[in-house]
Amino acid sequence: MAAIVGYGAYVPRYRIKVEEIARIWGRQAKSISSGLNVFEKSVPSIDEDTATISVEAARRAVKAAKINPEEIGAVYVGSESHPYAVKPTATIVAEAIGATPELTAADYEFACKAGTAGMQNCIALVESKMIKYGMAIGADVAQAAPGDALEYTAAAGGAAYIIGKEGIAEINETVSFTTDTPDFWRREGQPYPGHGERFTGEPAYFRHVGTAAKMLMERIGSKPSDYDYAIFHQPNGKFPVRIARKLGFEKKQIEDGLLCPIIGNTYSGSAMLGLAAVLDIAKPGQRILTVSYGSGAGSDAFDITVTDAIESYPRQGIRRMIEEKKYVDYATYMKFRREFE
Amino acid sequence: MREVAIIGIGMTEFGELWQKSFRELVAEAGVKAILDAGIEGENIDAMYIGGMSTGRFIGQEHVGSLALEVAGLEDLHIPATRVEAACASGGVAMHQGYIAVASGMYDIVVVGGAEKMTDVVGGEATNILASAADREWESFFGATFPGLYALMARYHMHHHGTTQEQLAMVAVKNHHNGSLNPKAQFRREISIEDVLNSPIVAEPLHLLDCSPITDGAAAAILAPVDIARKYTDKIIKIKASVQACDTLSFHSRSRFDSLPAAVHAAKKAYEMAGVKPSDIDVAEVHDCFTIAEIIAIEDLGFVEKGKGGKATEEGLTALDGQIPVNTSGGLKAKGHPVGATGVAQINEIVMQLRGEADKRQVKGATIGLTHNVGGSGGTAVVHILEAI
Numbered sequence: 001m002a003a004i005v006g007y008g009a010y011v012p013r014y015r016i017k018v019e020e021i022a023r024i025w026g027r028q029a030k031s032i033s034s035g036l037n038v039f040e041k042s043v044p045s046i047d048e049d050t051a052t053i054s055v056e057a058a059r060r061a062v063k064a065a066k067i068n069p070e071e072i073g074a075v076y077v078g079s080e081s082h083p084y085a086v087k088p089t090a091t092i093v094a095e096a097i098g099a100t101p102e103l104t105a106a107d108y109e110f111a112c113k114a115g116t117a118g119m120q121n122c123i124a125l126v127e128s129k130m131i132k133y134g135m136a137i138g139a140d141v142a143q144a145a146p147g148d149a150l151e152y153t154a155a156a157g158g159a160a161y162i163i164g165k166e167g168i169a170e171i172n173e174t175v176s177f178t179t180d181t182p183d184f185w186r187r188e189g190q191p192y193p194g195h196g197e198r199f200t201g202e203p204a205y206f207r208h209v210g211t212a213a214k215m216l217m218e219r220i221g222s223k224p225s226d227y228d229y230a231i232f233h234q235p236n237g238k239f240p241v242r243i244a245r246k247l248g249f250e251k252k253q254i255e256d257g258l259l260c261p262i263i264g265n266t267y268s269g270s271a272m273l274g275l276a277a278v279l280d281i282a283k284p285g286q287r288i289l290t291v292s293y294g295s296g297a298g299s300d301a302f303d304i305t306v307t308d309a310i311e312s313y314p315r316q317g318i319r320r321m322i323e324e325k326k327y328v329d330y331a332t333y334m335k336f337r338r339e340f341e
Numbered sequence: 342m343r344e345v346a347i348i349g350i351g352m353t354e355f356g357e358l359w360q361k362s363f364r365e366l367v368a369e370a371g372v373k374a375i376l377d378a379g380i381e382g383e384n385i386d387a388m389y390i391g392g393m394s395t396g397r398f399i400g401q402e403h404v405g406s407l408a409l410e411v412a413g414l415e416d417l418h419i420p421a422t423r424v425e426a427a428c429a430s431g432g433v434a435m436h437q438g439y440i441a442v443a444s445g446m447y448d449i450v451v452v453g454g455a456e457k458m459t460d461v462v463g464g465e466a467t468n469i470l471a472s473a474a475d476r477e478w479e480s481f482f483g484a485t486f487p488g489l490y491a492l493m494a495r496y497h498m499h500h501h502g503t504t505q506e507q508l509a510m511v512a513v514k515n516h517h518n519g520s521l522n523p524k525a526q527f528r529r530e531i532s533i534e535d536v537l538n539s540p541i542v543a544e545p546l547h548l549l550d551c552s553p554i555t556d557g558a559a560a561a562i563l564a565p566v567d568i569a570r571k572y573t574d575k576i577i578k579i580k581a582s583v584q585a586c587d588t589l590s591f592h593s594r595s596r597f598d599s600l601p602a603a604v605h606a607a608k609k610a611y612e613m614a615g616v617k618p619s620d621i622d623v624a625e626v627h628d629c630f631t632i633a634e635i636i637a638i639e640d641l642g643f644v645e646k647g648k649g650g651k652a653t654e655e656g657l658t659a660l661d662g663q664i665p666v667n668t669s670g671g672l673k674a675k676g677h678p679v680g681a682t683g684v685a686q687i688n689e690i691v692m693q694l695r696g697e698a699d700k701r702q703v704k705g706a707t708i709g710l711t712h713n714v715g716g717s718g719g720t721a722v723v724h725i726l727e728a729i
Contacts, residue, residue, distance in 0.1 A: 031540045197462045203359040 001174075002126040003307070005133060005167035006065025009276040009318045010056035011157035011263055014043040015325045016333045018152050024330045025147055032152055037237025041264025043328055044141045044156035046336045050079045051089045053269075054139045055096045057160035061135070062097050064314045065162050072099040072162070073131025074122055077107050078114025078138045078268045079158075080186065080193075093137065103131075111184060112233055113294030114138065115159070115268045120174055120300060122163035134163045138292075140267035145192035146339065153236050155264030159272035168310040169279065169288070172303040173220045177212040184295030195295075201239070204297050209233060209243050212299035213291050220303055224248040228286040231274035233293035234260035256281060263322055275304075277318045282306045342443040346569035347577045347726065349378025349562035350688045355676030356526040358556040363399050363457040366558035368411040370681075371453055374560035379572050382414050386447035388421040389437045391430030391454035392680035395423075397469045399457050408453060427473030428629065430454060431559065431683025432584070432713030432722030438563045439582040439724075448568055454685070455558035456678035466554050470679070473716040475590035487551060487630065489591050489717045491543035494632035496597040498545065500647070503635060505545055507650030509536035511631035512549050512674075514659055515667050519674025521660075521701040526555055526676030536631075550631040555676030559684035561691070566729075577691050580614035580708075581725040583607075591717040598647070600718030603640040607712070610723040611642075614708075618642035621664055621725075622706035623693045625686035627714040628671040634658075637712050638666060641723075660701060668693060668701045683713035683722060694728040 017040045022029035033039050044053070054077050062069050077089040090105035108114035115138015122134025139158025144150035163171075183204035186193040196204070209232055217223060224230070230253045232240035237260045244254045257274035259266075266273055271292040278288055288304040334340060351373025353366050361369075367390070375382070388408055396402040402423075409421035424434040431454030438452035458466055467487075471480040474489060497503045513533055519525035531549060539548040569576050585606035588594060595601065611617060618641060626641065628634035635649035643664050644652040652658065658666035669675045669689035672682060690709035692698045706728075713722045 028540055031538070195462070198357060199359060199459070199462075202357070 001171045002123040002163050002165060003167035003171060004161055004169040004304070005067060005164040006061045006162040007159060007276050007279055008057045008060025008064060009159040009273055009316065010053050010060065011266070011273070011322055012042050012044045012048055013325050014045060014328050014336065015040045016043050016328055016330065020330050021152055036152060037241065037261050038153050038264055039261055041153060041155040042157055042266070043333050043336055046338065048156065049083045049141050050081050050139050050158070051083050051092045053141065053156060053158040054089055054093045054137045054160065057137060057139065057158045058093050058097045058135060060316060061160040061162050064316065067133060067162065069098040072133045072135050073103050074125055074134040075099060075103060075105040076118030076121055076136050078110065078118045078136070079107070079140050080109055080111055080114070080267060081140045081143060082107050085188065110298060111294035111296050112235070112267045112270055113292040113298060113300055115272050116292035116300040119161055119163060120176070123171060123174065126163055126165060132164060136161050136163065138268035138272040140269055142265060142267045143192050148192065150193070150195065153265040155266050157263060157266035157273055158269040159276045161272065168307055168313045170305045170307055172305055173216060174300060174302045175212060175216045175219060176298060176300045177208055177215055178298035181297035183297055200295065204295060205235065205239050205293055206243055208297050208299040209291050209293050210247060212301040213247055213289065216289070216301035216303055222303065226287060227253060227289045229257055229278045229282065230254050230289040231257035231271055231278060232291050233271045234258065234274060235265050237261040259322070273318065279310070280315045280318055282310060284308045284310055343445055344566040345439050345442045345563055345579045346566045347561050347579065347687065347691050348564050348569045348573050349374045349380065350560070350691045351377055352524060352559035352685055352688045353557050354524045355555050355557035355678060357459050359459065361556065363395065363401060363455060364407060364411050366457060366556060367408050367453060367455045370455065370558035370560040371408070371412055371451060374451065374562050378562040380449060380562060382412065383417065384449045385414060385417070385419060385451055386449050387419055387441055388451045388453065389424055389434040390421065391424045391434035391683060393425060393427055393430045393456060394469050394472060395456070399460055426720040427715035428627070428679045429683055429713045429715030429720040429722050430680040431685065432711070433683070433720065435561065435683055435687055435724060436582050436584045436722055439579055442563045442565055448564060450563045451560060452563060452684060453558065453560040454681035454683055456680040457556050458554045458678060459556050478590055478592070485543070487543035487546055490630040490632055491546045493597055493636060494545050497632060497635065500598060501650065503650035505537060506533055507635070507654050508545070508550055508631040509533045510653050511628060511634045512536050514653070515628060515671040515673040518660060518668050518701055519670025522670050522675060525670040525674050526553055527670070527674045546630055546632070552629045552672035552677040555678040557676055557678035557681050557685070559681045559688050561684055561687050575695050576729050577694050578727050578729045579724060580616070580727045581610035581723065583610040583613060584720065584722045585609070586720050587718055589716065589719045594718070599636060599640055600714060600721060602718050603637065603712060603714060603721035603723070606721045606723040607641045610725050614725040616708060616725060620708055621710045622708050623668060623690065623703045624664060624666050624710040624712065625669060625671070625689050626666055626712040628667055628673050629677060629714070631673070633714070634666065634671065641710065641712060665703045668698060668703060683711070686711040686713060687724065690726050694726060
């Protein structure tokens with residue numbers, strides 16, 4: 001199959017603590033934090049949106065991969081918070097990284113898994129030799145209604161992947177599991193998403209992530225112990241831990257890719273950022289399972305093997321970037337989210 | 342009046358049953374009860390189905406007709422009636438079924454109860470449930486059921502010295518029992534600390550002091566005792582079936598540490614059955630909140646008023662106690678699909694009296710009681726059953 005040629009990630013530096021949000025709404029921070037396994041979340045600055053986050057991640061990927069951006073034949077940006085309803089984010093990114101004009105580009109939406117859907121498309125285009133390199137981005141500045149349960153986790157961040165014939169990690173297989181399951185949605189013109197609360201768990205996240213992972217392992221004849229790392233979409237810090245245990249993975253396989261407790265749910269960025277954190281430390285020959293999840297609902301699963309080329313790849317240290325943070329209070333958070341405008 | 346027996350029971354698993362619709366729940370519980378009784382469809386003379394707010398939970402009223410259709414008995418054109426009395430809908434349906442058989446009007450009657458509560462989100466379930474209180478004078482002013490029962494808890498704590506820990510012990514006991522019931526929504530043990538550390542819903546009630554939002558259905562088949570012998574030798578006789586009512590609004594009551602309707606229903610039921618509280622071997626009571634079980638065991642005369650907390654602490658109501666209460670896990674752990682609850686309580690007591698309750702079996706139980714409450718006590722239904 002195709003390979004990951006390069007990757008880049010970006011998480012805004014601002015953070016708000018669960019405690020601070022709970023303080024405003026008169027809730028018990030401790031039970032929310034322990035219930036969600038989330039302690040703080042990233043907050044986009046007032047001038048950041050899905051386009052700027054995508055560009056940041058894309059630039060880092062191109063720079064690290066040391067490729068000529070003009071050879072990128074496709075750019076797909078997956079997000080549920082594209083700045084425009086009509087007018088692609090992907091063209092902004094393509095122009096910013098110097099990939100225009102000879103390429104195809106489009107925006108994707110599939111709740112939190114649009115970015116991995118873009119990766120699959122890039123794999124197909126590379127495999128069919130329609131393009132040399134393809135770039136898939138998952139990025140979001142996630143919306144949450146003030147006071148809603150989502151407010152404790154809805155965060156910002158994104159990751160960009162360059163897909164080509166050979167690279168730092170081979171993609172051995174990818175499968176998807178998709179159904180019409182309305183667990184989470186946002187209609188045209190609505191500022192905040194609605195959700196089915198507990199319905200988002202068992203029949204939505206767990207069914208799709210669990211099934212996609214099992215389908216993938218069945219197809220290639222692997223088992224949980226074959227993987228050095230596993231990354232599952234992280235709507236909170238609890239769900240990925242629970243599905244990992246259910247599937248038979250151990251804590252040590254998932255902890256390096258688990259970013260949600262310290263940055264929140266970056267939606268389309270979530271699983272892709274988790275994978276980036278693992279690629280930051282992975283050694284040649286190591287094997288990685290990644291499963292995204294998008295409400296509505298579907299999961300894309302990837303089986304990946306790290307190659308020798310990773311040794312010379314300039315790793316960016318996502319965790320180091322995340323550590324460089326600045327806390328804001330609730331009012332500043334609301335200002336940054338432009339809630340007062 | 343004729344003597345009435347329960348010849349069959351059936352219920353679905355209780356829980357968040359995303360994959361099952363209201364109609365499927367009704368069908369499943371009904372079919373199980375019919376198979377348990379060993380009757381045929383054409384034997385059935387009438388149906389009563391308890392449902393609290395099907396109209397607001399799933400947008401479906403007229404569920405009597407729906408139950409008839411899912412039972413496939415439309416060609417018989419028998420009467421199928423939906424009964425509503427908030428969370429006592431199932432208990433009142435049982436009472437209606439009892440009257441219908443005892444009077445001689447019908448021989449074989451199916452009583453059911455069902456609720457599909459997980460299709461609504463946000464505060465909607467709380468709001469729908471608040472329709473069981475006085476909308477004009479309570480709910481519109483922000484009172485919810487956790488709020489009303491929190492008032493009872495506060496009053497009980499203040500006047501009788503009941504403690505938070507004693508409230509928590511009700512939940513701990515019922516979760517233990519639930520862990521032994523394969524149909525319970527929560528089949529896991531919890532500790533007093535778990536209850537006290539769970540989020541506060543309405544002070545002093547924590548999340549684990551409250552019964553959950555649940556999908557589920559339950560059914561029972563009633564027949565006159567003499568006809569019952571044709572179908573089964575495991576006859577459970579209804580020794581008493583009493584419904585009592587009170588003001589809709591909680592604030593109009595004479596006292597806050599008791600539900601007078603439940604006291605009245607219990608007193609009449611004991612008279613009707615010719616038994617005393619101390620004769621009861623096992624009871625299912627309406628523990629919609631932990632304080633409700635403490636008040637219930639007092640109202641039923643198992644203990645003196647004010648001593649419910651202490652009695653719980655001392656293990657009186659534990660599975661191996663003097664009067665095991667809520668062996669099924671109760672509303673707290675078994676789950677509380679409001680319209681089904683009264684009939685599910687009957688299911689548990691019948692299982693206990695038949696000796697079919699497996700790991701939660703109360704040894705030698707022959708007389709059992711159910712206590713089903715609507716709203717903050719506007720309706721209460723007490724049944725006393727006996728294995729004969």
